[in-house]
Amino acid sequence: MEYGGSFRLKVRHIIFDYNTFPARLFDLVLIGAIVLSVLVVMLDSVQSLHADYGRLFYILEWFFTVLFSIEYVMRLYAAESRVRYARSIFGIIDLLAILPTYFSLFFPGTQYLLVIRFFRVLRIFRLMKLMRFVQEGEYVKEALIASSRKIIFFLFFVLVTVSIIGALMYLIEGEAHGFGSIPEGVYWAIVTITTVGYGDIYPQTVVGRMLAAMLMIAGYSIIAVPTGIVSAEMASMHTKIDKGVKGDEKCCSSVEHDRDARFCKECGRPLEGRNGVQEKGPITP
Amino acid sequence: MEYGGSFRLKVRHIIFDYNTFPARLFDLVLIGAIVLSVLVVMLDSVQSLHADYGRLFYILEWFFTVLFSIEYVMRLYAAESRVRYARSIFGIIDLLAILPTYFSLFFPGTQYLLVIRFFRVLRIFRLMKLMRFVQEGEYVKEALIASSRKIIFFLFFVLVTVSIIGALMYLIEGEAHGFGSIPEGVYWAIVTITTVGYGDIYPQTVVGRMLAAMLMIAGYSIIAVPTGIVSAEMASMHTKIDKGVKGDEKCCSSVEHDRDARFCKECGRPLEGRNGVQEKGPITP
């Protein structure tokens, strides 16, 4: 069917692309609807508001559920590969975000699962693309990827530390002081090393406090490690960007000439008008 | 009216400029008065002090109000464009800072609004100009502006994270453990991811604590992101300042002369008008 195919193609462009005006408008409206639907779930969870506006929230919930159902069907209809969309993370979230409302008709209480709808907020990163935040996202992402292995290593180190300290604190403080088990000790150690410090569990013996003080100072100092890793990575990326900007002459492919280069470091071509060196031949060995 | 005009001009110079001695003196006295008036409001809010010195504070409050009223009228009189000043943020703050005291004559209780006077403290940044803190302010400001988009992106990411985790914690912990609604869960997540950790709300179930531990470690690690962004930005600005980006003399193409250079380090040409060295030939070995 010629017409159907072209209609499906049109829908696909609107739903899955973000270059044309209708596609952008669709994304904008969708994200607005997601944020509003999430706000409704949020406010409905406040008891005083639920008592006064529960009926309104109920209607809005159904409105958004129907809306997102239509959207889901449209996506399924228009997707290049329906199976791939249905199995993709976003596809599953899209489905899970609408099911709870229907379930709540038969099983009271399942509307709690509406919290899954919050994951749809992740689509907001798509909005960022519209707002031309792509570069910033890429920048942060690249720096994180480049330093991910170092950060994983660091997290491993933190995990080993909190396991050992947590177990020791369980021995030292014991149940009487709130350290009811080793996992609780480990939880306390994480709360402490990250400098969160709720104060629901805290050491009370002298030895426990000394160990805690050491852990705190350690936590305070080693925060420098991930920060240093990411800073160094970003500074390095910066330098490359700064250098790249001025490489206007192109000799061979995509090489960016360093600021102080007199010859192309890739092909040896003397860079004219650079450093006062003009047409001088390269010094051959 | 020739005389009036020149008087207005004189007042304008004193009030709005900060180059001449009287203008600086005016700024200094004004900021002193603002800080003192704010201190009076502050101390008056302490009940024990209010009981003992309430009368003195009342008199001082009126003194500063009359003083700031005169200042406001003078500003209106002397401003180049009265409408623009009256509508500017500082103009509105200046007006709002004096109104509550007058209102309190008719409506008891409105003196609470004196807190608006605290916003006048923002004028202290004008004092910084006097103290030649301009460069520092510019430096910090530039670095923040240059990295603002990246930081907005980062904050978006934090917001999405705390929304999802906050909603999950509401499901997991529930009202019995202090998570009375999703907004409260989100508030807890913000308190946790920023490592503030009041301890007014905290998880008590095993699953809740595991999720909290993950959030803490995430918060502890991702603090590296904004820090890295600003560090890299500042390091980049530093490099530019060190290299003296504004080196205007060009001798051999694209070389940037170092700030302390008296001769071009690439071709040996003496840099005229630099460090008192003019047309002196280079010292040959």
Added chain:
Amino acid sequence: MEYGGSFRLKVRHIIFDYNTFPARLFDLVLIGAIVLSVLVVMLDSVQSLHADYGRLFYILEWFFTVLFSIEYVMRLYAAESRVRYARSIFGIIDLLAILPTYFSLFFPGTQYLLVIRFFRVLRIFRLMKLMRFVQEGEYVKEALIASSRKIIFFLFFVLVTVSIIGALMYLIEGEAHGFGSIPEGVYWAIVTITTVGYGDIYPQTVVGRMLAAMLMIAGYSIIAVPTGIVSAEMASMHTKIDKGVKGDEKCCSSVEHDRDARFCKECGRPLEGRNGVQEKGPITP
């Protein structure tokens, strides 16, 4: 005995090396067993789980103890120098990790010492070698070593600060407000300067709060020092890596060839043996 010697050599390769497949498999299985044994100790410390699964945990504990005993004997048997292994930190931990279970047969309660087994988790850093995390570990380690003296100096500064402030707070707040002794004051100062802030001890007088506020802002600001130290160190290491410090060919004096350079960017000489380019002349324009 020829055979015994070669068997011992084989065992040694499997236990102490990590290059061959069996050696890697051994390490992997061992670390898996350590993590499981630690989990058993952890879960057994939770009272509700101990009540239900205490018997299972008891059996597993003995299983791992016997397993680790065999491992210890094998290590002793195969070690190049038995005395050196037995006296090494890992050797002592390996022994201490199995003793408590045997002791608990005679002295009830000593199984608490099983917490020592947690230190075996440190062997996980050996697993990191398997996962090729060596470089990341080296990187972090080098940066920390390079900045260790500066960080020790910084910690000294923090210690002196918390001692003085802790003593002052004891004087100001006194026992009535939770500052029962100077060591408690110092403990509070550490909790505050590291921004942990449990809230078990906190100032309540006006002067105490002012001093606390100053300490907080100090702690908030001086976190910049270790972070700055490590960041600068890492950035410096980065720069060296980027520039390829090990560029051994020297053509024109002190130029360091960039890692991706095929020709010297200063004199145009082709870099032999670099990027597969050998003796090819530079491409002249």
Added chain:
Amino acid sequence: MEYGGSFRLKVRHIIFDYNTFPARLFDLVLIGAIVLSVLVVMLDSVQSLHADYGRLFYILEWFFTVLFSIEYVMRLYAAESRVRYARSIFGIIDLLAILPTYFSLFFPGTQYLLVIRFFRVLRIFRLMKLMRFVQEGEYVKEALIASSRKIIFFLFFVLVTVSIIGALMYLIEGEAHGFGSIPEGVYWAIVTITTVGYGDIYPQTVVGRMLAAMLMIAGYSIIAVPTGIVSAEMASMHTKIDKGVKGDEKCCSSVEHDRDARFCKECGRPLEGRNGVQEKGPITP
């Protein structure tokens, strides 16, 4: 008196210098005594220890007081300018550190002032010189001095922010929720913006929590500013150190040649053996 003069000189060398062996030994012993005397004051403040060892602590206190009295007299005797020493900060601390014990003979309770003795611990930074920590200290000090103006600007910004937010929170939350006065609100704002978060005062209204959340995220983000400032400063110092190391040729005074320089940027002398340029005269304009 020739002999007396030379004896005084000898004493001065031992007490005030730190190059010779006896001078170093004196410093080491003195700092050991200071740390011990401070520990005695610390432990004596713990009630349970005071009950058991109070007598021992009393004797030790007198021992250290007499020791430090002798030291003070020696310093006064040997100082180049007695008045200058007596009026210097260390001179005043040295005196104040011994007076309380004598006073306690006549006025019971004044031994509390022994806390002043803690300030003597600052002499530990002298020990650092012995341990060759001078460079590290200088490094950290220089970086802090170089960035001090920026950090003061930043602290000003923080102060203005906490004043305004603290006053607003007093209005919003009021006395019922622990915000008894504006200064308390400001104290809370400092506890929050520095991410300490004791939890002794915390917002309970919806608007208060929203403002608090904004303040937390602000505090979490702006920590990046001082960190970035110090990091950039240290990275810049690093670069200079890295560069300086290789500048072996000395032409005019203390100039360090940049790595890529072919001519001295101070005197225009061509740098022999540098960049393949030998004895070529500088290009004159």
